[in-house]
Each structure stands twice: as C-alpha cells, then as structure tokens.
Amino acid sequence: MTKIQNAVIGSVRTVIGWVPAGWLPGGSPDPLIERRAAIGRQASRLDGPLKVAGEARFAAEVAVDNLSYAALVHSPITRGRITRLDTDAAEAAPGVIFVVTHRNMPRLGTLALIGMSDMSAVGNSDLPILQDAHVHYNGQIVAAVIAETQEQADHAASLIVIDYTAEPAKTLFEEAKATARTPASILIEKNHVAVGNAERELSRSAHSVDNVYRTPPQNHNAIELHTVTAIWEGDGLLVQDTTQMVAPSATALAKLFGLKREQVRVLSPFVGGGFGGKGMWDHQIIAVAVARMVGRPVRLTLSREGVYRIIGGRTPSEQRVAIGADAAGRFTALIHSGYSVMPPYGACPEQYTLGSRALYDAKSFEFLQRHVDLDIVPNTFMRAPGEAIGTFAVESAVDELAHAMGVDPVDLRMTNIAERHPVSGTPFSQHALKQAFKDGADRFGWSRRALEPGSRREGEWRIGMGCAAGSFPYARMPGANVRITLHGDGSATIACSAQEMGMGTATVQAQHAADRLGLPLAAIRFELGDSDLPASPMAGGSSQTASVAGAIIAAAEKLTGEMLRLAGNASPVAGLRASEVQLTDGGIASIADPSRHDSFKSILARAARDDMTVTAAGSMPLEMFKFAMHTTSAVFCELRVSDVTGEVRVDRLLGSFDCGTILNPKTAASQFRGGMIMGLGLALTEESLFDERSGRIMNASLADYHIPTHLDVPQIDVMWTDIPDPRSPLGARGIGEIGITGVGAAVANAVFNATGKRVRDLPITLDKLLPD
DSSP: OOOHHHHHHHHHHHHHHHHHHHTTSSSSSOGTTOOSSSTTTOOOOTTHHHHHHTOOGGGGGOOTTOOOEEEEEESSSSEEEEEEEEEEHHHHHHHHHEOOOOSSOOOOOOOOOOOSOOOOOOEEEOOOSSSEEEOOOOOEEEEEESOOOOOHHHHHTTEEEEEEEOOOOOHHHHHHHHGGGSSSTTTTTSSEEESSHHHHHHHHOOOEEEEEEOOOOOOOOSSSOOOEEEEEEETTTEEEEOOOOOHHHHHEEEEEEEEGGGGEEEEEOOOOTTOOOOOHHHHHHHHHHHHHHHHHHHEEEOOOHHHHHHSSSOOEEEEEEEEEETTSEEEEEEEEEEOOOOOOOOTOOOOOTTTTHHHHHEEEEEEEEEEOOSSSOOOOOOTTTTTHHHHHHHHHHHHHHHHHOOHHHHHHHHHHHHHHHHTTBBBBOOOOHHHHHHHHHHTTGGGOSSSSTTTOTTTTTEEEEEEEEEEOOOOOOOOOOOEEEEESSSSSEEEHHHHSSEEEEEEEHHHHHHHHHHOOOGGEEOOOBBBTTTTOSSSSSTHHHHHHHHHHHHHHHHHHHHHHHHHOOOOOOOOOGGGGGGEEEEEEEESOOSEEEEEHHHHHHHHTTSSSEEEEOOOOOHHHHHBOOOOEEEEEEEEOOOOOOOEEEEEEEEEEOBBBBBBBHHHHHHHHHHHHHHIIIIIIIOOOEEEETTEEEOOOTTSSSOOOOGGGEEEEEEEEEEOHHHHGGGGBBOOTTTTTTTTHHHHHHHHHHHHOOOBBBOOGGGGGGGGO
C-alpha cells in the first residue's frame, strides 16, 4: 500500500488503455458464451453423494497413525510480557508428550503478508510466533501442550502457570482515531480520491444528507473449525489443513522452515466454510514446528473460543457519507470517508469505499479511508470485506436522501446509476444494474411499498419495505495453472490445486471442461485441494472461478495444438491450424466443415498413446485494467417490527443480480442465498463485543455471538440477468461476495419504512427500536 504501487498500477492502466481491446484477454468473447451445453445446467454437486454418505473426509477426520493432539494457551492480557512461566505440572500430567513455549520454540522468521505484489504470500500478521516473551494482543498464543489425547492436552494446558506484566495498550477506538494512519492505497486502488470539490458542491446542493454510520467488529464462524494435522516424513512435510490457500500455504511453509517447495505437500480436499478466515495463522506454524520436535504427527483443532482469540474478522468502522443532489435528483456530490482498524502488523484493509466508487454518477467525489491502530488480533478479510459495510453506509444515505426529497428510493437510484465508471470514466465491460433493479422491483412488488414511514401495520406489527444496491469488483488472479490429461477411453482429468469451500468449484469447472473439450460431463474428473497439483491462487475475492477457468482455456488451447500434431497426415483434420478447429463431440472438428472430425480415441489409438497431458497457466488478467468490471445487485426486503418489543422479523428477501453468465443455477442460487443470510447477520444479530478495558472479546461462543438461525431466515428469492460479460472467461463474474453486499442497508431501510426510525449503528437490535 504505497505511492510506488499507485504509480505502477496507474501506469499499467494507462498503457493498457492504449492497447486495442482485441489484443487483450477477452478481446474476443469466449466462444463458449454462445456454444454451451453443460454450462448453464442445474448440475448437482459432484461431491454431494460423498458428503451425504459421510465419506468426504475433512481435515479433522483424516485417519493418521501415531497421532498426538495439541491444546493452546492464550494470553489474558492485551499488551505486556511474560514474567513467570511454570510448565512443570503440565509436563508431569498424564499423557503429556511435550510443552512448547517461547523458551523452546524453534527460531523462525515471519510470514510474508498477503498483498498484491506476491500471490504466494499468506500472512495475516508479521508478529513473531512464540519467539519471545512479548504479548501483542489479548488471545495471543503463549504456550501449547502436546498429548496422547485431546482431553489430556486440554487438561495439561490448564495447569500451566503464567504471570504477566501488563503494559499500556491501545484499545479505545475513539481515542485512537486521533493518530490514525492514511495509507496511500487500499488493495490496488489509490486511497484518497478527489474529483472536483465535493465539499463545496455539497454545500451548494438543493438537497443533501450528511451522516455518520457505524458497524461493529464481527468474527468468523465457519461450521468447520480450523484444524491442521502436521506430519513429518524424513525431511518432507505433509499438512492436512482446512485452508482456502492450498498452494500458497505450501510455498509459505517451505520458506518458513527452510525446505524446498517440493518437500512440502498441503492437502485440503474439503473445507467446511472459509469466507476469508481459513488462511495461514499461528496455530498451523506451531503444529508444524512441534510435530518436527516430537517426531510424531500433531493435530491441532481450534476450539470455537480459540477461533475468536487468534483468527481475525471484520473490523469496526465509522463512516461518513454525504450526498448532494440538484432539484432534478442528480447527485452533485458523493463523499465517503471514515475509520476502520488495521494494526501495523496486519495486512487486510476493510475497503469500504471501493464499492461506492463504482455505483453512482455525481458531479464531484471524495473518498478517503484511515486506519486506526489498536492492539487486537490481526483482522482479516470476511465475506465482501469492506463492500458489505460500505454499502450499508452509502445505501442508507441514498435512502435518507430519497426520503428527504420525497421521491421513491428506486427512482433516485435509477436516475444516478453510472453508465461508465464514475470516477475513472473507464467503460464497463457489461453493466445491467438498472435491469436488475427493474426486474427485482417488479417481482418483489415494490409498488406496494407505503410512501409514509410507519403507516402500514397489522396489529402490533409495523410493516416496511427497503431496497439497496451493491457492487463487487471482478477479479481474476494471476498464477492459476491447470493440467489436462486426455485418456485413451475418451475421458479427461482436470487437475488444479484449487480449493473447495462449499461453493461447488469442482462441479462448475467440470461443467466448463466438458464444454471446452467437447465431452459429456460424465467423462470429466476434476482433482483439486492438493498442493502437488498445478498451483492455483488462494480462493478469495470471488476470483477462483474466473481464475481457474482462464487456466482451463489456456490448457485446452495447448491441448488442441498437441492433438493436431499427434493426429498426423491420415487424420480428417490434417492440415488445419488450431484456430481453424474446435473441440467437440469427443474430438477435433473443422469449424468451417464439421464433417471433418477426428475423435480423441482415434488419435490416441493411432499414436499408440494411453493419454495426452498438457499443463498451462491462465493469461495475465489485463482485462481488469482495460475495463471496469463489477458484479452488481439490487436487494429488496420486507419486514415487520413489533411496537411492543422492538423485535424485527424479516418476511421476504429478494436479490436481483447482474453478474454475467450463471454457470450452474443450482450452485449459484445456493451461493446467493448463503451470502444474503450472512447479510441478515450483519444487519440484525452479529457483533463481537470488545471490552475496551481489557482488549478482550467477551462473547467468544455461538451462545453469545448470534448468527442467524432457521427461524431468523425468511423466504429468499434470487434472480439474475444472465447477460454474459464479453471480457471474462465463460462470460462469468464472481458471485460469492455479492450476496451479502447491500443486504444490511436493505434491512435498515425497511426498518425505517416500517417505523420512521433511522438506525445508523449496526446491528439493529430491539433496544434501538423500542418506543421512546
């Protein structure tokens, strides 16, 4: 996040802007956009039968001989140092094999922090791990016990006696704002952006709103707890992990432990939810180090409380949003600024202003984020990091402006939705947010919304409707590699280290490979979740589908050339170039004359080959620098609020999405609904209660941290435009994050429509809605 990065990114965009679109990836639309068969079908998940039968082995279920178990000890202070450390009782406890502290932990370096310049970097923090007596945040690991059973390890951990000298700690958000840092960039975007004089335009506007919105910290709560099993086999390391960073984790562990990359293997075939939290944290490093020290496999599973103590989440934010409009309702000023937490040892900003830059036209803009430095567990990305909370602020402000002007909130948005990227002027690759709003409003019955807040009621319940827009950027990561093996029986195996976290990666990519290779879906086998396979970047930012798809395209092109060479002069496709053929009907055919067709089976049989294998990497994602590429949403909510208790009951949610081609309607609908349910948690229930006196999270359990349950979740309807993006592989953009984006604001706006009370401080709990 430096000025140098801004200059480099700016230069790349300038140069790419001069390059004709046809020369770039996506310059010509992917032919599968028009010629698809498996893609677009409601295929059931390929791993579904394994999971239903209980045969899918997650990280905590893998059978390992001679296994030992670890338990962690966490610091109860926020900042200071250890002054007394007594492990005698723990070491003498039944079943204990080893106790590790900073006194005997091997000397290790620190992980490279996640960033845009190194796709293999996985570190969420560059703090030392059990390297000294210093404590940097409440919950930091200060010791670990290895024992024959988990129960023995847990008991022995409770016997360790540690005394601390506490030092002054930064735990007060409001106080720390005075020394907040202003980074030069947020991810790959310049942080402070000003177009025109937004403050001046705001003061001159015929209509305006200017308010502060607050969102709380939130913790990750994936169903599957973080588990790692570390196994040393001589100088080689095998790690069974629950991670969304399979290949990058192997690279990072090799560097940290002085190994060659080929000496480390990370396996993670199934992940029970990631959402940004299943990265590289202290517990994996400790497990790997201790397994080498004791000469036995070590399994370390975080408790639910342990997840809260050492796995970061979404940070609190304070956001100012000011919008000015002229008499016709056109925005004259849009200001979005504020504060969120990112300590200097962290890597993951909360990019709450980035989505705001792409939604609406305005005469002037100003965007600025500041980082507050607190002594906390390093924060990390959480589904739609930044965008989820940024849209709460901006879309609440748009709703407030619509109310102040006496106009319909959908109409105000439709008046101002951008046709080009409003800040840079870059053309959108494909953009149908207006259609998404129109389609969604029609299906939802938006015309039935009461114009006067608080005027619609049934008994004790006041009923309201709200809406919001959302935007999440398209991303295709560099460094995705795929191996295609075409077998003599006409089947194919696709291999890539990509992660399966529940979103249906294997299913959708098998559908893609079937269409790309001209084979039936049943003939495709997809291997993933193994760092020994061709490397894929981390799964995050709704990027994995496009990234892996780009690599499959490259591998299929390479396979086409190899098979043409192998076919020989006797083949019906002899003399044709790769650009003159397509893979179809189980073989290669001339585009101009489809009767000139040679099957894969025939080509391999004539060459006396059992198979043909090619490996290729996806092209550089230059389309991201040439075009503005964003998945967008229009979210609608109907709810009721009790006059007696202040309880909120959401009755209906509808999400209307513009995200390019929908590759599998069944898995896509599941992704959208899952994101929208997380949005309900953001709006109504989820909040990490941070004790500013001690720096400790007080509600570190699912009994006290409230995620939405079945009774909280209403009927959820999803729809999409299904308009292909001509610049992306398969015409698709990411969908994993957009489901949550906009839900918080839609709920808050519906609450206002029901009650006339504007809540600008999430979550919307009943105490904020009780009668005055």
